[in-house]
Every structure is written in structure tokens, then in C-alpha cells.
Amino acid sequence: xxxxxxxxxxxxxxxxxxxxxxxxxxxxxxxxxxxxxxxxxxxxxxxxxxxxxxxxxxxxxxxxxxxxxxxxxxxxxxxxxxxxxxxxxxxxxxxxxxxxxxxxxxxxxxxxxxxxxxxxxxxxxxxxxxxxxxxxxxxxxxxxxxxxxxxxxxxxxxxx
Amino acid sequence: xxxxxxxxxxxxxxxxxxxxxxxxxxxxxxxxxxxxxxxxxxxxxxxxxxxxxxxxxxxxxxxxxxxxxxxxxxxxxxxxxxxxxxxxxxxxxxxxxxxxxxxxxxxxxxxxxxxxxxxxxxxxxxxxxxxxxxxxxxxxxxxxxxxxxxxxxxxxxxxxxxxxxxxxxxxxxxxxxxxxxxxxxxxxxxxxxxxxxxxxxxxxxxxxxxxxxxxxxxxxxxxxxxxxxxxxxxxxxxxxxxxxxxxxxxxxxxxxxxxxxxxxxxxxxxxxxxxxxxxxxxxxxxxxxxxxxxxxxxxxxxxxxxxxxxxxxxxxxxxxxxxxxxxxxxxxxxxxxxxxxxxxxxxxxxxxxxxxxxxxxxxxxxxxxxxxxxxxxxxxxxxxxxxxxxx
Numbered sequence: 077x078x079x080x081x082x083x084x085x086x087x088x089x090x091x092x093x094x095x096x097x098x099x100x101x102x103x104x105x106x107x108x109x110x111x112x113x114x115x116x117x118x119x120x121x122x123x124x125x126x127x128x129x130x131x132x133x134x135x136x137x138x139x140x141x142x143x144x145x146x147x148x149x150x151x152x153x154x155x156x157x158x159x160x161x162x163x164x165x166x167x168x169x170x171x172x173x174x175x176x177x178x179x180x181x182x183x184x185x186x187x188x189x190x191x192x193x194x195x196x197x198x199x200x201x202x203x204x205x206x207x208x209x210x211x212x213x214x215x216x217x218x219x220x221x222x223x224x225x226x227x228x229x230x231x232x233x234x235x236x
Numbered sequence: 237x238x239x240x241x242x243x244x245x246x247x248x249x250x251x252x253x254x255x256x257x258x259x260x261x262x263x264x265x266x267x268x269x270x271x272x273x274x275x276x277x278x279x280x281x282x283x284x285x286x287x288x289x290x291x292x293x294x295x296x297x298x299x300x301x302x303x304x305x306x307x308x309x310x311x312x313x314x315x316x317x318x319x320x321x322x323x324x325x326x327x328x329x330x331x332x333x334x335x336x337x338x339x340x341x342x343x344x345x346x347x348x349x350x351x352x353x354x355x356x357x358x359x360x361x362x363x364x365x366x367x368x369x370x371x372x373x374x375x376x377x378x379x380x381x382x383x384x385x386x387x388x389x390x391x392x393x394x395x396x397x398x399x400x401x402x403x404x405x406x407x408x409x410x411x412x413x414x415x416x417x418x419x420x421x422x423x424x425x426x427x428x429x430x431x432x433x434x435x436x437x438x439x440x441x442x443x444x445x446x447x448x449x450x451x452x453x454x455x456x457x458x459x460x461x462x463x464x465x466x467x468x469x470x471x472x473x474x475x476x477x478x479x480x481x482x483x484x485x486x487x488x489x490x491x492x493x494x495x496x497x498x499x500x501x502x503x504x505x506x507x508x509x510x511x512x513x514x515x516x517x518x519x520x521x522x523x524x525x526x527x528x529x530x531x532x533x534x535x536x537x538x539x540x541x542x543x544x545x546x547x548x549x550x551x552x553x554x555x556x557x558x559x560x561x562x563x564x565x566x567x568x569x570x571x572x573x574x575x576x577x578x579x580x581x582x583x584x585x586x587x588x589x590x591x592x593x594x595x596x597x598x599x600x601x602x603x604x605x606x607x608x609x610x611x612x613x614x615x616x617x618x619x620x621x622x623x624x625x626x627x
Contacts, residue, residue: 080527084531095535095604098534098535098538099531099532099534099535099604100531100534101534227277229275231271231273231275232257232271233257233260233261233266233268233270233271233581234253234256234257234260234261234268234270234271234581234583235253235257235270235271235272235273236251236253236272236359236360236361236409236583236587
């Protein structure tokens with residue numbers, strides 16, 4: 077049940093609970109309880125809206141920053157990550173395998189904003205060895221939704 | 237000038253869907269619940285394999301019966317999903333959709349005067365194919381009280397000395413009915429006793445919502461008298477690729493291959509390469525789509541119940557078949573008015589046989605949003621009809 081609820085609301089968190097219950101062949105109360113329980117357990121961490129800001133005319137830039145760090149005594153990766161993710165302008169922080177350690181996603185109004193964050197806040201940190209900043213030029217797909225075009229039903233209206 | 241036409245084909249009635257299609261196509265703002273194909277796109281990895289085969293220049297004929305790898309994958313698939321074993325060399329034929337398989341199986345098996353039992357409501361092509369193959373179609377009218385399953389008794393009553401072939405169209409288009417193992421065992425006993433053959437159209441086999449589909453050919457004594465038809469259209473959302481297959485006893489397949497060889501040459505090569513990928517790596521896609529259909533099926537059933545519309549719970553394909561007899565209209569009148577007054581297209585049950593009178597085929601190969609809008613309109617419509625009849 078959990079997995080089915082999650083699979084569904086991962087793509088559409090606005091589904092009516094009554095509808096969701098019908099779709100999954102159960103009752104509304106069970107679905108509501110299960111969701112409340114998952115919120116409590118932190119399985120469900122939030123409900124967000126996927127926005128294509130490019131279509132709004134408001135200026136925003138997103139950057140992916142590769143960060144190399146040296147974990148120091150008593151200061152593991154988690155502690156370093158915390159120092160990074162506590163900045164409100166940081167959107168995501170992932171610990172990464174391979175050539176660098178953290179992938180940090182940050183959103184700013186301008187490229188200068190982002191550059192300033194990197195030079196003033198990120199790079200000066202003691203544990204940070206180096207950074208490489210990549211600006212996102214175009215979002216094609218995010219969270220499973222294609223943003224560049226909307227699909228249309230091209231089937232014939234009636235077929236046997 | 238002389239009559240240029242064959243009497244046989246002239247006497248075949250055009251598909252009942254045709255008329256309705258013309259009506260619908262004049263309305264560009266109509267919402268449709270009338271399609272008989274998935275709303276999903278073919279999974280990308282399958283499309284990609286088709287594209288790759290084109291890039292590689294694989295644009296030639298394949299051997300008549302189909303690509304060797306594809307036939308082998310089909311054999312694996314049938315063993316895995318239906319517990320039947322076929323010989324990839326002599327018992328499998330890759331066809332242009334399941335439809336071709338239906339046509340050539342009948343042409344390979346029927347002699348003039350042979351009777352073909354066709355349970356209805358069912359897909360529109362069995363009857364004309366039987367006629368074109370020189371056979372005599374004999375209709376078995378399935379009943380709503382049996383949830384449109386074929387019973388042993390119905391079968392037995394329809395069999396005569398001339399009966400040669402039974403078409404077994406389950407999971408069923410348009411009713412969504414399935415035949416469970418016990419149902420199949422009951423009819424299999426009659427089939428074996430009366431020594432007839434079965435053309436089992438299992439194109440919707442992957443869309444079963446009450447346990448796994450059971451193929452009649454997996455029952456003892458049935459494989460040697462069954463032509464199994466399946467394909468990629470419904471399970472993998474590949475309708476436009478036109479690819480299916482037929483499996484059966486070598487003796488029959490040999491003759492079917494002859495017709496296929498002369499009439500078709502081979503199924504489309506690009507589609508065959510894509511289909512290999514579908515069978516190798518497509519199980520997860522099928523499971524996902526099945527789950528989505530199942531959810532919508534439950535949603536529709538619930539909505540009908542709320543509307544007080546009589547409908548048995550279908551466990552297959554992507555159709556529901558509600559009864560509209562309470563409104564005192566024919567299926568066609570209902571569908572006609574529904575289209576004109578609410579701009580929603582559904583297919584009258586009569587398009588699938590006379591015994592579809594009093595029923596509608598409603599497809600749930602649509603997004604939930606689409607279904608919701610259409611159901612809302614349906615609610616308005618039947619409320620209005622009920623009020624009318626009160627007056």
C-alpha cells in the first residue's frame with residue numbers, strides 16, 4: 077500500500093485522497109492515515125510544485141557545483157554537508173561517489189549571485205579543497221516531467 | 237461495364253464502428269472514451285531499438301516467418317508467462333499485428349461449409365474473416381449474467397457436425413471479460429470431446445487484473461488444437477508498429493506461412509527489432525501500464541456504482557461494458573445523444589455483435605483527468621435521462 081501511494085503521489089501530490097483511495101482499491105481513511113504516518117516518519121518530506129521559471133519571465137539561474145573536500149578529524153562528510161546545506165540559497169546537497177565529494181545545487185537571481193556564494197561562502201570553508209561551478213542553460217526534464225513540450229493525444233477518436 | 241466487385245466482399249457489412257467514427261470526427265471538441273488502443277507511448281527503449289535498427293541499415297526483408305531472435309524471444313516469453321512451449325522453427329509465425337494471424341489462421345483451416353463459432357460481443361474482425369475464408373460464422377451470444385464468459389453449455393449447444401473452429405477472444409474487447417482457469421477447463425473438455433480447434437486471441441493477455449492470464453493452450457490436450465494469437469500492440473503500447481504472432485501445431489503453421497509468404501512476405505523489419513527489445517527488457521513497462529489501467533478500472537467501476545449504472549466488474553483489457561437498458565433506448569441512440577448533448581464519444585455495444593444491444597463500450601485507456609471530465613458529463617446525461625422518464 078505504502079509503495080503504491082508513494083508511487084502515485086510522487087508524480088501527483090495534489091490527487092484528491094478520495095480518488096486515490098478508489099484508484100488503489102481501498103478507503104479514504106486508510107490512505108489518509110498511511111500518509112499521515114509517512115509524514116511523521118519523514119518518509120514524505122514535503123510537497124512541492126514543479127515550476128518552469130523560464131516561462132514566467134522572472135530571472136533565475138541554477139548552478140550545479142562540484143565540491144571537493146577533505147574531511148578532518150571529528151568532522152566527517154555529514155558535518156561538512158551541514159555547513160553547506162544550512163545556507164538557504166542551497167537547494168540540494170548530495171554526497172557523490174567518484175571524482176568529487178558533494179554535488180550542490182543552488183539557485184540565485186543572477187550568475188553574479190551564484191559566483192558570490194561560491195567565492196564568499198563555499199570556497200573559504202576550511203574543508204573545501206576546490207569547486208567547479210556549472211550553470212544550467214536549459215531544463216528539458218525535471219522530476220519526470222518533460223518541460224520543453226506538452227504531449228498531445230494523437231489517437232483517432234474511435235477505434236475498434 | 238462489368239461488375240468489378242466480388243460478391244463475397246460486397247456482402248460483408250462494414251464495421252459498425254465506422255458509422256460512429258464519421259459522426260465523431262465531425263466534432264473536433266468531443267471527448268472520446270472510444271479508442272481501442274493504449275494511451276501510453278511505446279516505451280522509449282523499445283522505440284530506440286527500432287531507430288537503432290534503421291541507423292544500422294536493417295531495412296531489408298526478414299525471413300518469412302520472422303527474425304530468428306524474435307521467434308526465440310517469443311518462445312521464451314510464452315514459456316515464462318503462459319507455461320506453454322513452442323518450437324521456434326516450426327510453430328511460430330510473426331505477423332502484421334494479431335489481426336493478420338486471425339485472418340490467415342481461418343484461411344488455412346476452413347473449408348467451404350465449415351462452421352466457425354464466434355462468441356459475441358467480440359472484436360469486429362472474426363466474422364468477416366471467417367466469411368472471407370469461406371467458412372460459415374455461427375454466433376454464440378454471451379450473457380451478462382455470466383459476466384460475458386463462454387460457458388461449456390453455450391459451447392456445446394452451438395456445436396454441430398460442421399463445427400470446426402472456435403474463436404476464443406479473452407480477455408475480451410469490448411466487454412473486458414476474462415476466462416479463468418476453471419472456465420477454460422470446462423470449455424476445453426467440450427472442445428476435446430467434440431474434436432474441434434480453437435483460435436485463441438490473447439492480444440490482451442498482459443492486461444488481466446485478477447491473477448495472471450491463463451492460456452487455453454497450456455491446458456492438457458489443448459496445445460495441439462489451438463492457434464494462439466498474441467502481439468505487441470496492447471501490452472507494450474505498440475499498435476502502430478503492426479506486429480503480432482501466431483503459434484500452433486506445425487501442420488497448420490506451415491499452411492499459414494504459405495499465405496503469409498505470398499500475401500505479406502514478412503512483418504515490418506523495424507518493428508521486429510523493436511519487439512525483440514520489448515520481450516527482452518519490457519516486463520517492467522508492462523507491469524507499470526497494467527497497474528495504471530487497473531487503477532482507472534477501479535475508478536470507473538466506482539463512478540458507475542455511484543451513478544447507479546449497472547455494470548459487471550471486468551477483469552481484463554481496458555474496457556468496461558455498462559448496461560443502459562434502464563433508459564429504454566438502443567445503444568446507438570444512447571451513444572448518439574450522448575455525443576450530441578454532452579460531446580462524449582462512446583462505442584455502442586452493437587458494434588461488436590447484436591447481443592451488445594443495451595450496452596456501451598467505454599475505454600479507460602485515458603488519463604484520470606480525461607476520465608473524470610467524461611464521467612462528470614455522463615452523470616449529467618443519465619440524470620437528465622432519468623428525469624425525462626419520470627415526467
